[in-house]
Amino acid sequence: MNDAAPTSETLRAALSGLLDGLPPRQAAGAVERLIANYRGNTPTDTPVLRDRADVVAYAAYRMPATFEAVRSALEAFADAAPGWAPGSHVDVGGGTGAATWAVAATWDGARPVTVLDWAEPALALGREIAEADPALRDARWQRARIGTELALDPADLVTVSYVLGELTDADRAAVVTAAADAAQAVVVVEPGTPDGYARVIEARDRLIAAGFHVAAPCPHSAACPIVPGTDWCHFSARVSRSSLHRQVKGGSLAYEDEKFSYVAAARFPVAPAPSRIVRRPQIRKGQVLLDLCEPTGELRRRTVTKRHGDQYKRARDAAWGDPWPWGSGA
Numbered sequence: 059m060n061d062a063a064p065t066s067e068t069l070r071a072a073l074s075g076l077l078d079g080l081p082p083r084q085a086a087g088a089v090e091r092l093i094a095n096y097r098g099n100t101p102t103d104t105p106v107l108r109d110r111a112d113v114v115a116y117a118a119y120r121m122p123a124t125f126e127a128v129r130s131a132l133e134a135f136a137d138a139a140p141g142w143a144p145g146s147h148v149d150v151g152g153g154t155g156a157a158t159w160a161v162a163a164t165w166d167g168a169r170p171v172t173v174l175d176w177a178e179p180a181l182a183l184g185r186e187i188a189e190a191d192p193a194l195r196d197a198r199w200q201r202a203r204i205g206t207e208l209a210l211d212p213a214d215l216v217t218v219s220y221v222l223g224e225l226t227d228a229d230r231a232a233v234v235t236a237a238a239d240a241a242q243a244v245v246v247v248e249p250g251t252p253d254g255y256a257r258v259i260e261a262r263d264r265l266i267a268a269g270f271h272v273a274a275p276c277p278h279s280a281a282c283p284i285v286p287g288t289d290w291c292h293f294s295a296r297v298s299r300s301s302l303h304r305q306v307k308g309g310s311l312a313y314e315d316e317k318f319s320y321v322a323a324a325r326f327p328v329a330p331a332p333s334r335i336v337r338r339p340q341i342r343k344g345q346v347l348l349d350l351c352e353p354t355g356e357l358r359r360r361t362v363t364k365r366h367g368d369q370y371k372r373a374r375d376a377a378w379g380d381p382w383p384w385g386s387g388a
């Protein structure tokens with residue numbers, strides 16, 4: 059696996075360069091327009107990312123967060139598929155290419171990469187940013203509309219990140235089916251909201267029906283144990299804030315946490331986590347409470363106390379989203 063730090067630093071440097079020459083008020087204005095558009099009615103009939111100012115705003119403001127979310131999902135996937143690395147990657151609705159950077163941060167080396175999107179300005183900017191990473195320099199940036207006509211060339215890995223929410227019901231089904239038809243592995247990432255989670259579950263069901271095995275986050279390929287409407291499975295990725303973030307959002311926090319939902323699934327056999335920590339662990343005096351999704355397809359709270367020795371030490375260090383290696387008896 060790759061050491062992600064250089065890739066994320068290269069991305070950060072490339073993104074901060076984008077804002078050079080753009081008056082700060084203009085950059086902040088473009089971000090505000092973008093946020094307003096994304097609050098509007100989606101799906102849209104035409105791209106939200108219409109011009110250079112829109113895509114610069116998207117790349118500077120959202121791409122670091124979508125990159126970190128996809129990277130976390132891919133890391134969990136790589137843990138469940140040790141020894142596997144994608145020989146080719148197609149990023150559908152790839153925009154400025156956050157997922158291509160996340161793939162480069164997860165697996166060493168270059169591979170054929172294709173980014174598909176209907177917004178030409180996003181593709182153009184993505185191509186420009188990708189110049190900064192040798193693994194992405196030869197990527198193909200192609201205009202394509204997601205719809206029932208979409209057919210993808212065969213690829214080891216297909217990513218669909220932060221896209222499903224912009225699609226009609228029929229197009230959402232079509233893109234997941236096209237990904238399943240084309241790929242050995244599919245990773246879908248959405249915002250960590252109840253709606254984002256619902257779209258991930260719909261994609262998960264579709265992938266399982268197409269013969270895929272869930273690699274992450276679930277330790278099983280059975281039905282999700284969450285009763286619809288009562289809760290939603292999501293995780294959190296830490297994102298350093300840029301000066302643009304601080305300008306738009308105010309405050310001086312050096313980071314923010316991007317909440318995301320995801321599913322990573324493969325046609326080949328995978329080794330999912332023994333169980334997965336699905337909430338922030340609660341550390342109490344002498345004990346840690348872990349909310350786990352278990353291989354049996356059930357949710358269970360386990361209490362790890364000092365009498366569990368090493369397990370207790372590990373539980374104190376465990377983070378939301380980590381695999382939990384413990385078997386029964388806790």
Ligand SMILES: C[S@@+](CC[C@H](N)C(=O)[O-])C[C@H]1O[C@@H](n2cnc3c(N)ncnc32)[C@H](O)[C@@H]1O
Binds near residue numbers: 107150151175176202
């Ligand atoms: C929120 S952005 C996500 C971009 C990128 N995947 C990421 O994670 O940062 C959604 C992307 O989906 C693209 N998109 C939305 N609907 C589409 C459609 N029907 N056909 C092709 N691309 C579409 C948009 O142009 C945009 O680039």
